[in-house]
Amino acid sequence: MLDLFAIGIALMLVVLAATYVVRFRGHPWDIYYPKLAWLRAGIYFCCCYLLSWWTGAMELLVTSPIATARQLADPGWQLFTAGVYLFILVAYSGVWSYFTPVFERKSNRLVSAFFGFLWGSSSGQLFLSIWLLVGQAGMPAWGTWIVTFLILGAWQPNWHSIYWDHYIAPEHDTPMTQKIKALGCHIPNLAIGLTHLTMYESYFVFVSAQVIACVSAALGMRYPAPWVAPSALDYARRSSGRPPRCTGYIPEDPLTDKYTPFYPGWRGPVR
Secondary structure: OHHHHHHHHHHHHHHHHHHHHHHHOOOOOOOOOHHHHHHHHHHHHHHHHHHHHHHOHHHHHHHOOOOOHHHHOOHHHHHHHHHHHHHHHHHHHHHHHHOOOOOOOOOOHHHHHHHHHHHHHHHHHHHHHHHHHHHOOOOOHHHHHHHHHHHHHHHHHHHHHHHHHHHOOOOOOOHHHHHHHHHHHHHHHHHHHHHHHHHHOOHHHHHHHHHHHHHHHHHHHOOOOOOOOOOOOOOOOEOOOOOOOEOOOOOOOOOOOOOOOOOOOOOOOOO
16 A cells, blocks of 8 residues: 555656646746745655655554553653653744744635645654664664764755755745744754654654644744745845855844844834
């Protein structure tokens, strides 16, 4: 069954990639096009799912119990698992979403949640796949933790700043919020999740936590539906380096800018 699913995902990847090459290659980056963003995201999701199938991560998720009888009887597992989910909810529904400018995007919670599910389930399986691949090196468990953390700690910020935040996500950050989210959400998320995974090998907990995080983030940024018209406003900023990186929205005066009420001392929008 998983092999058939993988074949279907591979065919979908070919269709999406061909559509992108034929219709959208070389499209300008500075105006946000939701239809194109969904297409690019779909290609990424398919690649993650196929990697998960190839490494066996997908099979582990399908065949392993959500929790074993031993884990359910272990107070340590219960407390740690509850702590993982509590942190994710506070970090992403609370901190991440609060420090996210949404500009003039309208909320469509069903569409945003669906995108977040695809984003979280694919990224979670990507993380799990890397952990499994590193584990094949035969290192002690905490050696696998360290190497996986270093790989993903290098991959995630570069992937987001070079590609994801340019071409898939609508503008949802400022230079200040990028730092807050990295230190308050993303780094501890990875550290806590990998620690729980290393100690208990609870694959479902690890991936489902990423699903909750990404659904919360997609809702927080008001991720638009693919049929929404392209934005006529260019909020995106990128560095002049090679490769260019997304710097986030840079307000002229964050204390009076109408899109950034989270700055300390904010005095309201300019009238």
